[in-house]
Amino acid sequence: MTKSSDTFKGPTTASPLPVPLQALQAEHQLILRVLHYLDAPIEDFATNAQHHVPIIRAYLDFSQHYTDRFHHAKEEEVLFSYFDSRESIITAMQADHVLGRKWIHTATEALIVGDHQTVAMCLRSYRNMLTQHIQTEHAQLFPWIFHRLTHAQIEEIGMRFAAIDTHFQNEKKHFEDWANRLANPDALTR
Ligand SMILES: [Fe+2]
Numbered sequence: 001m002t003k004s005s006d007t008f009k010g011p012t013t014a015s016p017l018p019v020p021l022q023a024l025q026a027e028h029q030l031i032l033r034v035l036h037y038l039d040a041p042i043e044d045f046a047t048n049a050q051h052h053v054p055i056i057r058a059y060l061d062f063s064q065h066y067t068d069r070f071h072h073a074k075e076e077e078v079l080f081s082y083f084d085s086r087e088s089i090i091t092a093m094q095a096d097h098v099l100g101r102k103w104i105h106t107a108t109e110a111l112i113v114g115d116h117q118t119v120a121m122c123l124r125s126y127r128n129m130l131t132q133h134i135q136t137e138h139a140q141l142f143p144w145i146f147h148r149l150t151h152a153q154i155e156e157i158g159m160r161f162a163a164i165d166t167h168f169q170n171e172k173k174h175f176e177d178w179a180n181r182l183a184n185p186d187a188l189t190r
């Protein structure tokens, strides 16, 4: 049973975000940066597909592995496990993850058969949803969480995140390096 005096009271000027949530925020920044660099290829894909196929393929890979298997797994398997899954904010965030998986899966299948309009439509929907989803996590989910976790739980979440970071160490570095290369416009066509 949690003692109320042990409950984390939320961010104030004297108590910034707990470290595990800062880590999720840093991952959000990387995901948003990739979305920003991919805006132009996504919008141009239906009419100029061949030029953009390599970068779109890499983007699908990033979305499946970094965004979903790494980042969303931290949220679903660790963070959300401390709360009732019927809480509306948790249900809404999980529903977004499921929807995102469907769009990325459909885009991947469409790319294989050369249905470029469907690829563009799915990625546009995915980009818009994920941008809104991340804003909601910052504005609503994280503040909601602050007031419900104990210091001990935050510490435990930090350790569980560290284990996931270690497990995905090589993949994480691969995708972070790739995201950094996107800052170079030449990388978009490699
Ligand atoms: Fe999420």
Ligand SMILES: [Fe+2]
Pocket (backbone or CB within 6 Å): 024, 028, 071, 075, 134, 137
């Ligand atoms: Fe997230």
